[in-house]
Amino acid sequence: xxxxxxxxxxxxxxxxxxxxxxxxxxxxxxxxxxxxxxxxxxxxxxxxxxxxxxxxxxxxxxxxxxxxxxxxx
Amino acid sequence: xxxxxxxxxxxxxxxxxxxxxxxxxxxxxxxxxxxxxxxxxxxxxxxxxxxxxxxxxxxxxxxxxxxxxxxxxxxxxxxxxxxxxxxxxxxxxxxxxxxxxxxxxxxxxxxxxxxxxxxxxxxxxxxxxxxxxxxxxxxxxxxxxxxxxxxxxxxxxxxxxxxxxxxxxxxxxxxxxxxxxxxxxxxxxxxxxxxxxxxxxxxxxxxxxxxxxxxxxxxxxxxxxxxxxxxxxxxxxxxxxxxxxxxxxxxxxxxxxxxxxxxxxxxxxxxxxxxxxxxxxxxxxxxxxxxxxxxxxxxxxxxxxxxxxxxxxxxxxxxxxxxxxxxxxxxxxxxxxxxxxxxxxxxxxxxxxxxxxxxxxxxxxxxxxxxxxxxxxxxxxxxxxxxxxxxxxxxxxxxxxxxxxxxxxxxxxxxxxxxxxxxxxxxxxxxxxxxxxxxxxxxxxxxxxxxxxxxxxxxxxxxxxxxxxxxxxxxxxxxxxxxxxxxxxxxx
Numbered sequence: 127x128x129x130x131x132x133x134x135x136x137x138x139x140x141x142x143x144x145x146x147x148x149x150x151x152x153x154x155x156x157x158x159x160x161x162x163x164x165x166x167x168x169x170x171x172x173x174x175x176x177x178x179x180x181x182x183x184x185x186x187x188x189x190x191x192x193x194x195x196x197x198x199x
Numbered sequence: 200x201x202x203x204x205x206x207x208x209x210x211x212x213x214x215x216x217x218x219x220x221x222x223x224x225x226x227x228x229x230x231x232x233x234x235x236x237x238x239x240x241x242x243x244x245x246x247x248x249x250x251x252x253x254x255x256x257x258x259x260x261x262x263x264x265x266x267x268x269x270x271x272x273x274x275x276x277x278x279x280x281x282x283x284x285x286x287x288x289x290x291x292x293x294x295x296x297x298x299x300x301x302x303x304x305x306x307x308x309x310x311x312x313x314x315x316x317x318x319x320x321x322x323x324x325x326x327x328x329x330x331x332x333x334x335x336x337x338x339x340x341x342x343x344x345x346x347x348x349x350x351x352x353x354x355x356x357x358x359x360x361x362x363x364x365x366x367x368x369x370x371x372x373x374x375x376x377x378x379x380x381x382x383x384x385x386x387x388x389x390x391x392x393x394x395x396x397x398x399x400x401x402x403x404x405x406x407x408x409x410x411x412x413x414x415x416x417x418x419x420x421x422x423x424x425x426x427x428x429x430x431x432x433x434x435x436x437x438x439x440x441x442x443x444x445x446x447x448x449x450x451x452x453x454x455x456x457x458x459x460x461x462x463x464x465x466x467x468x469x470x471x472x473x474x475x476x477x478x479x480x481x482x483x484x485x486x487x488x489x490x491x492x493x494x495x496x497x498x499x500x501x502x503x504x505x506x507x508x509x510x511x512x513x514x515x516x517x518x519x520x521x522x523x524x525x526x527x528x529x530x531x532x533x534x535x536x537x538x539x540x541x542x543x544x545x546x547x548x549x550x551x552x553x554x555x556x557x558x559x560x561x562x563x564x565x566x567x568x569x570x571x572x573x574x575x576x577x578x579x580x581x582x583x584x585x586x587x588x589x590x591x592x593x594x595x596x597x598x599x600x601x602x603x604x605x606x607x608x609x610x611x612x613x614x615x616x617x618x619x620x621x622x623x624x625x626x627x628x629x630x631x632x633x634x635x636x637x638x639x640x641x642x643x644x645x646x647x648x649x650x651x652x653x654x655x656x657x658x659x660x661x662x663x664x665x666x667x668x669x670x671x672x673x674x675x676x677x678x679x680x681x682x683x684x685x686x687x688x689x690x691x
Contacts, residue, residue, distance in 0.1 A: 133246045133247070147235055148464050158228075159458045165350055168231070169231060169350065172231040172235050180503070181496075181500060184498070184499035188245065188246035188490070189491055189495045190491060
């Protein structure tokens, strides 16, 4: 089995960020349309929170790892 | 090819960049989903695995033929989409369609053919970003409205009405340049004027009876349409609309726009699969991508900046030019400065020129980056395919010729990304030991994609089948991945 690398973690987190939008949009009673500080929840998430989180996830988890010591290969 | 600017240039073609604000304006939350996927898809595929073939698994020369041919066709279709967009922009701004096509195609070919200019992609990407952001900031400053306040204003509008400064109100515009598919149905009584005269065809609603009417209007003559009446497609005369009347085809209100229609999550998944597979093919197939922490940060930051720009641009455009909705939103309309009365000349013309320069710079950067992308697949390692002036003259020439006939640049881009994604995407993310397995999986994926794409001509219904026909990669990419998996099991 392949080891779970930090990049795998990053890819999974990005996929969760995408799935979060679908989930939020599917909530009943127009929850996604609730306005908070000028924007609806869906737009806060899809337009601000998820893209910013994606950048942070990419910086933290997606960079090519430094060359590992030979004993780990 | 792995430089950040080139990754951004390959992915953020002008058609892609404008598709997001166009979708945001036209479909609200669906556009937001598109923007989010466009932003995250390249990061997901760049982070996926290493893309490095196992030792001893280097492809033999014959095995690179399939990916090279597939990417060559993909690059050709992407060039076609973007050159067609240039033709649309020229026609929308009052020039000849062929002028926009010739300028962009010739500049693109010159840049790819002239060796000293080949390393200018990063500079062009930076120029495109700076120019687009400067125009946006100028617009926000002139409106004295931040992006969130602007969104709030759009989302609380009771209706989208023609502003008195709209060109559709002041001088009128030719209906023939409206290429969107939306119907021109009126919600209230509206008096139309034909400044140059012409034939206007309409479907009028008389009680419950529909009637087809054709008026031959003298220059300056007016005709009044009532709620429920519709201008028939194919009318090509210049028309002037009334100020402060609802724009035909616009959402009923800002709230309707912001909350969108009932969720169609299968289609959203289909769009995501198409773009993820397309990103895998464009950014990963046959390449070893290694990005440092700074590189990933710049790539992610560039994608975020592009998404923020697209959102703000869509919202400001809807505030300043709600006539954007007339007949359906098409990409070229987003390259017109949406502020007809906000800036005096020559400032307005300067900003418009800057906006066009951003679009041209983005196209040229994309052309250069796509050429390098293709050259990087060359099995000899010399990248000859990227340096063949005859081949690239043929590609640009063919794309320019095809662009003389209007097409939907975004639909064409999605077709190219979906096709390439089904052919190359699975193997790019899970590289098999043998190139033949990858080619078999790619061919099967491509055949399924082609079959479903052909079914689009018969229209798509609802449910899974409808989503699969609307986004063929939704089925074709998993089928390709399954064949790849089978091939790996059969040939250990």
